Amino acid sequence: MKTITEWIKKTLNKLNPLCGYFVIWRELSSLAVGLILWIHSAVFLRWIDPTAGMYDAGVFQVYLFAIIGIFILHGIVRILMKLIWPTSEQYLDQYFREDFKTITPWQKLKLSTSIFFAFLFAVAFLARTL
Structure with a gap:
């Protein structure tokens, strides 16, 4: 002890x-x-x-590749948004910040928590499928 x-x-x-x-x-x-x-x-x-x-240090490679995959998929999604639906890309780049400031605190909490857990789920899912 x-x-x-x-x-x-x-x-x-x-x-x-x-x-x-x-x-x-x-x-x-x-x-x-x-x-x-x-x-x-x-x-x-x-x-x-x-x-x-x-375990050896190689276990961290799975998470590193999952994070790299998230960045690559993020870039692909942003490119597709720009090509397929350019108004959503313009909204995210120009107006989202101002709109986020005007929503109520519970809506900010709900949106922020949803985005956080979506990223967490995506990394965990990619780490388990690699």
Whole structure:
């Protein structure tokens, strides 16, 4: 039990210099926590089960390719929107920001949450199909 406490203290000491940076870029904290947990998972899993096997760094290639796929598909969709329905492209580029400022807070929350989970689902779906 003492080794886990020491491990947690070491991990927190490593994160202290980065706390100010993560206050500004909160979304990077989830990446840092995930990477730190992955790096230290070998020690934790071996503590639980000495015969446990580990994943190598290649597991991150799946997510990297999923993110690349999202960017490529985003570009393709924007090109198709411009070719097939140019008025929607003009609306998104010119008027969407002003319209977003005028909607009610619950509509902003609903729209923002829907977009976030759509991107999350798309990356998870692409990561599992690659």
